[in-house]
Amino acid sequence: MPKREDIKSVLVIGSGPIIIGQACEFDYSGTQACRVLKSEGLRVVLVNSNPATIMTDPEFADATYVEPITPEFVEKVIAKERPDALLPTLGGQTALNAAIALHERGILEKYGVEMIGANFEAIHRGENRELFNAIVAKVGGEVARSFVCHTIADCEKAVEELGFPVVVRPSFTMGGTGSGIAYDADDLQRIAGAGLAASPTTEVLIEESIIGWKEYELEVMRDRKDNVVIVCSIENLDPMGVHTGDSITVAPAMTLTDREYQHLRDLAIGIIREVGVDTGGCNIQYAVNPVDGRVIVIEMNPRVSRSSALASKATGFPIAKIAAKVAIGYTLDEIPNDITAGPHGSTPAAFEPTLDYVVVKVPRFAFEKFPGADPVLTTHMKSVGEAMAIGRNFTEALQKALRSLESKDAAFDWSHEVVELDKQALLTEIAKPHDGRLKKVMDALRAGATADEVFEATRIDPWYVDQLSLINEVAQELIAAPELTPELLRLAKRHGFSDVQLGRIRGTSPDVIRGVRHALGVRPVYKTVDTCAAEFAAATPYHYSSYDEETEVAPREREAVIILGSGPNRIGQGIEFDYSCVHASLALSEAGYETVMVNCNPETVSTDYDTSDRLYFEPLTLEDVLEIVHAEEQAGPVAGVICQLGGQTPLGLAQGLAANGVRIVGTSPDAIDLAEERGAFGRVLARAGLTAPKHGTATSFVEAREIAAEIGYPVLVRPSYVLGGRGMEIVYGEEALRSYLEKYVAAGLISPAAPVLVDRFLDDAVEIDVDALFDGEELFLGGVMEHIEEAGIHSGDSSCALPPITLGDREIDRIREATEAIARGVGVRGLLNIQFALSADILYVLEANPRASRTVPFVSKATATPLAKAAARVMLGESIAELRAAGVLPAEGDGGRLPADQPIAVKEAVMPFNRFRTPDGLQVDTVLGPEMKSTGEVMGFDRDFGTAFAKSQAAAFGHLPTSGKVFVSMANRDKRSMIFPVKALADMGFEILATQGTAEVLRRNGVAATVVRKHFEGPGPQGEKTTVQLILDGEIQLIVNTPYGAAGGGQVGQARLDGYEIRTAAVRANVPCITTVPGFGAAVQGIEAMLRGDVGVRSLQEWAEVVRAGR
Amino acid sequence: MPSHAPAPAILVLEDGRVFRGRSYGAAGETFGEAVFNTGMTGYQETLTDPSYHRQVVVMTAPHIGNTGVNGEDDESRRIWVAGYVVRDPARRTSNWRATRDLADELADQGVVGISDIDTRALTRHLRERGSMRCGISSTESDPQALLARVLEQPAMKGADLAGEVSVDAAYVVPAQGDKRFTVAALDLGIKGMTPELMAQRGIEVHVLPATATLDDIRATGADGVFFSNGPGDPATADVSTLQAVLAADLPYFGICFGNQLFGRALGFGTYKLKYGHRGINQPVMDRTTGKVEVTAHNHGFAVDAPLDRPTTTPYGEATVSHVCLNDDVVEGLELRAADGRLRAFSVQYHPEAAAGPHDAAYLFDRFTSLMAGDL
Ligand SMILES: Nc1ncnc2c1ncn2[C@@H]1O[C@H](COP(=O)(O)OP(=O)(O)O)[C@@H](O)[C@H]1O
Ligand SMILES: Nc1ncnc2c1ncn2[C@@H]1O[C@H](COP(=O)(O)OP(=O)(O)O)[C@@H](O)[C@H]1O
Ligand SMILES: [Mg+2]
Ligand SMILES: [Mg+2]
DSSP states (O other): OOOOSSOOEEEEEOOOSOBTTBOTHHHHHHHHHHHHHHHTTOEEEEEOOOTTOSTTSGGGSSEEEOOOOSHHHHHHHHHHHOOSEEEOSSSHHHHHHHHHHHHHTTHHHHTTOEEOSSOHHHHHHHHOHHHHHHHHHHTTOOBOOEEEESSHHHHHHHHHHHOSSEEEEETTOSTTTTOEEEOSHHHHHHHHHHHHHHSTTOOEEEEEOOTTSEEEEEEEEEOTTOOEEEEEEEEESSOTTSOGGGSOEEESOSSOOHHHHHHHHHHHHHHHHHHTOOSEEEEEEEEEOTTTOOEEEEEEESSOOHHHHHHHHHHSOOHHHHHHHHHTTOOGGGSBOTTTOSTTOOOBSSSOOBOSSEEEEEEEOOGGGSTTOOOBOOSSOOOOEEEEEEESSHHHHHHHHHHHTOOTTSSOOOOSOOOTTHHHHHHHHHHSOBTTHHHHHHHHHHTTOOHHHHHHHHOOOHHHHHHHHHHHHHHHHHHHOSSOOHHHHHHHHHTTOOHHHHHHHHTSOHHHHHHHHHHTTOOOEEEEOOSBTTSSOOOSOEEEEESSSOOOOOOOSSOEEEEEOOOSOBTTBSHHHHHHHHHHHHHHHHTTOEEEEEEOOTTSSTTSTTTSSEEEEOOOSHHHHHHHHHHHHHHSOEEEEEOSSSTHHHHHHHHHHHHTTOOEESSOHHHHHHHHSHHHHHHHHHHTTOBOOOEEEESSHHHHHHHHHHHOSSEEEEESSOSTTTTOEEEOSHHHHHHHHHHHHHTTOOSSSSOEEEEEOOTTOEEEEEEEEEOSSOEEEEEEEEESSOTTSOTTTSOEEESOSSOOHHHHHHHHHHHHHHHHHHTOSEEEEEEEEEETTEEEEEEEESSOOTTHHHHHHHHTOOHHHHHHHHHTTOOHHHHHHTTSSOSSOOTTSOOTTOOEEEEEEEOOGGGOBOTTSOBOOOOOOSSOOOOEEEEEEESSHHHHHHHHHHHHTSOOOSSSEEEEEOOHHHHHHHHHHHHHHHHTTOEEEEOHHHHHHHHHTTOOOEEOBOGGGOSOTTOOOBHHHHHHTTOOSEEEEOOOOSOOSHHHHHHHHHHHHHHHHHHHHTOOEEOSHHHHHHHHHHHHHHHHTOOOOOOHHHHHHHHHHHO | OOTTOOOEEEEEETTSOEEEEEEEEBOSEEEEEEEEEOOSSOHHHHHTOGGGBTEEEEESSSEEOTTOBOSSOOSSSSOOBSEEEOSEEOSSOOOTTOOBOHHHHHHHTTOEEEESSOHHHHHHHHHHHOSEEEEEESSOOOHHHHHHHHHHSOOSTTOOOHHHHSOSSOEEEOOSSSOOEEEEEEOSSOOTHHHHHHHHTTEEEEEEOTTOOHHHHHHTTOSEEEEOOOSSOGGGSOOHHHHHHHHTTOOEEEETHHHHHHHHHTTOEEEEEEEEEEEEEEEEEETTTTEEEEEEEEEEEEEEOOSSSOEEETTEEEEEEEEETTTOOEEEEEEEOTTSOEEEEEESSOTTOSSSOOTTTHHHHHHHHHHHTOO
């Protein structure tokens, strides 16, 4: 059946900000969908509040609305655009929930918009547990016994039936938000309570626990002619009880016979038919009892998912792309498989990919950023990113995946002693799943545990345990061998050992190992992901390395540029960097180069085989990259390697690559060092007559105390060589300084080799972020962003406005001069990001990053200028003047000088606090500081700051209230500055609640405020509720609470604790909570704008017109 | 264990390409036609599929043997492959149904294999040059010597093998539940799942030797006749029995070899594919419904019939009912009487699956309807 002719325009909803459980895999799927729909000649209307995505680039849709994904705003877009259809299945749970809301409010009906891909009924059948369970039963499957509950009482009844432990699972949430395993009544209270709160339908399922069963997932695709194919099977190495997103997963399934696999397949097909996902993809999860093969269906997601992105990368079958095509009417047999598309014509997409390699995905966690967070893995997802690796066998793939994680202790390591005695302890330790469990399993094996003992403890399938033993046996041989023979080296490589591991085992450096390896001619070959296990010729160069016989890299004529991606997502380095890499690739192929992408993150657009001319799905380590460069140099001319766009990961490789004779394009490795090494950078600043905050370095408390005394408290302390503000703290006094040093010296993070950096902490300074482009001659100021929160809150966590709201031309000129001076001094060729702090009219330089920054996509969108594209071409030698002439950059002016009527863009960060709990179930604190904690961001875009800010809040947390009760509690230093905004709120009709001290100040200034009890005071004699109770009971609509800086006991200490209670209650009750004075001011402006009620929507394309007109 | 790894072994193709690996399964030397199978599951069914008689099977899936072997998944009384080529054999079996390790089973049945070679390189070679004879040896270290012996082997083209795999004596698979029909099934290399699926549909299956005549068939009181899959070149087979069946207007259903014979009986030719279809992910379109089935394939030969028009035969009008979407190879034939009534049909692929998807199981229902006369 051909394409439907009745659909002319489609509304696509994205997934919004990156959060745990919903990351850039939905940028990948959304971007693919937009590409497909556009190329089919449909008008594509996109709504996504996340500016860091590729999909929100103007060229991917006809009308791109960077607006909040709320029914209110999406309705505005529908009313304006009147699309024929809505495609809700590519934007994760966010899009699905938005679509459901639009349907339930009758908006789709009102505007005659048809849901395609999956309609409301199908989504409902898939997500409503009662309906779904009935369907599974109907197709002859089994589900875990369970009870749907709407109150805690229901839950307790359910437990009487099932007995502990039980699994609590809220409906309509993603990434398992609010779910967990309850072992006793307290757990039940806690988890079920959170679950009911988390579920949009206040519905949780109390379910029989099947912890320890094998877990599988099938990716299914169906078209309107009811053709169904299974794209991929995925097996979890970690058994049931660990969320798939946190599990090590393997494709294809390794431990199923054909009978068992076909049984799962039959169930999947029966389910997708009954649920009625008639055009598109879905994934279905199963549990299989290792003892008797009994199968239980866990759930289905009637949409593309994290796993479908993984499956697409694992098989070469682009699920989202095909899902979009079938959604608009094509059938699978009409869609070509573009991987096999070649001279001999292509095979159709109506088939099931078969793999002749093994794929392993490993999660990346960020527990170190959330002190007190419980690191035990359970049914709700905690990882912030993932890495995938491909090998010709499991051991090779697993070891490649582990080193792809880039965390220094992810890979197996035999350098530490393990003895028989440790066995029992290790077996107990691995019984509880946690980050890094696999290494402990390895230690257990080294300590002499048998595969069966390990299976008993972990329920990890014995086949996998044996594969770990195999790795260990090879390691033992390497340790024992008198010398590294070619055979032994090949054996090690065949099982995925890296040069680094070999170096550690043999007590020599990786370089030596590499030297030996090359001398012996032991090098990897590159195989191809072709969907068909070589049955047909592959046209698409999607490669992975393996130590095997025959390589498949084709020769080429055109000069190639190798772009290094950013690896697994982590806090501080995520989708924004993938954005820049993808743009470089697009720009450079336009410029006539052959583009070669290297990355190991399956969620990204950069690892879509459509993005670059060649894709190497490989770890981003020196060894792996050097081999790729070698392979590509064999294939044809290589212009160089780009290390500047993927964040710190590739930046960190630049030196090593250069040292091995690889040409780095753009800013030279030495220049990079100038910016990264403090002493050198200090000299650069001095030469340019610029100031940095007073600072010094110390290796002991005594030294640190002297420095602090000299430069004065508060000071900002941090270990050297850290990222994302890791370990960074503001210290207000000597005692705090002592404990900080004790903590970090003990942790081995501070030593003579790595001294602690002590900076004067600039109080009440305005922080400014700058992204600029420099070609050696001219500076192009991409954008100047003024942070809303004062310096001290990590640039990645603070909201900011572009153009700056309070800076005048004079300041901007100073910033421009400073930026240019630094660019010259360092020797930047390409992008440069600087953080300044403006305090008492002095412009301080906080740091300079000679690379693409997190804000590049935000700036590019706000100013309608493709910064990353331009940067790529500058790196390859074009000048800014030439790019202006070529129309890539505006003919004159730049982002520093913006027209008066330029719209204002506000960036707001999104925090993952609601995902983390302490082992005893308490929320982790939500105060912001110099250490970055956010996972994603949104952008609010409009004429005036207030409206833009209101939009950013709506997109990040939900709408700001326009009426109701506001609770205010301010640190003393902030009490003065709060008076006017509070007054404004009172005038707007808000009722003001406040803590004692705050209330008094307000009263004295003529603002009536009701005093509410502090948390530690407990309920009053007449049962007056405390603040925390009021918040949890939803009686407060807005919270303003600035943290008490100084630590210490007594009143302050108590108040501080209270602040913690208030902020965490806010997170749980999901009430907007403002923790800074400037943020408060902004919120008030936002509320005013909302009350004016003139908040509209406008597409980026329309805004771009305004901006260009202004130039 | 890597340290005392198995003895070295070599694989030599008839065009001289050599692969060096390790001995797997039985030690010794073996010869056959090298073919590759792309299934990721079902090695036990594959090994025991008589259609692989005289073939050296290369598994493209790297890990083989993970789930061992069990008492239920055999498709016939023994392993038939002439040799077995894998990359990473399992060191440990893990599956609740497993009764023993695959390596031991191969050794006990004397199946010579080789592991630890670049199976993808070998597969690409066979794809580009076509299936060809090969030898595997753990006793010969000189590739040239082995090559000489490879070149002495008979080619698959022109090989008549049905007799070698067929049963010598007839046996009966009783119907499950109420008996509805009797079917005479000629064993040209039949897989156990085929009579099983018929029995599940109330069919009493009389499995007869490949040499059975129309009288033998009649003697069973058959309502319908079935010709199974099997090894060898259909061009060598005698189709007079099948032609007699058609002349007698007995409902007929054929699978794989049974499809090729049906084609020849109707007057079509058959030819050898460059490297065949062997896997469980092959898209086949049922041209009568326009729907796609994902199906299990195992064939090196195919029927040469026109896709675009029906063909008139002495028994009625024959049309191509199924095609493979990958390469337009004929995957099914249909024979209708003048009044349009379906008389006989066959498919080139494996509706009985084992290993493989169950998408095409409906064909067994079609066979019962055919015998019930409501088609
Ligand atoms: N009944 C159960 N017993 C034990 N573990 C379970 C059970 N149900 C789900 N899980 C675990 O919880 C994880 C998340 O459950 P799932 O239904 O997939 O939620 P989500 O929608 O977040 O993916 C699963 O991957 C599985 O490991
Ligand atoms: N001297 C200082 N005074 C006040 N705040 C500072 C100072 N130095 C750094 N900060 C704050 O700490 C944050 C992180 O510091 P930065 O040097 O940018 O580390 P990173 O490399 O993690 O970005 C900055 O965004 C800023 O808000
Ligand atoms: Mg799930
Ligand atoms: Mg910074």
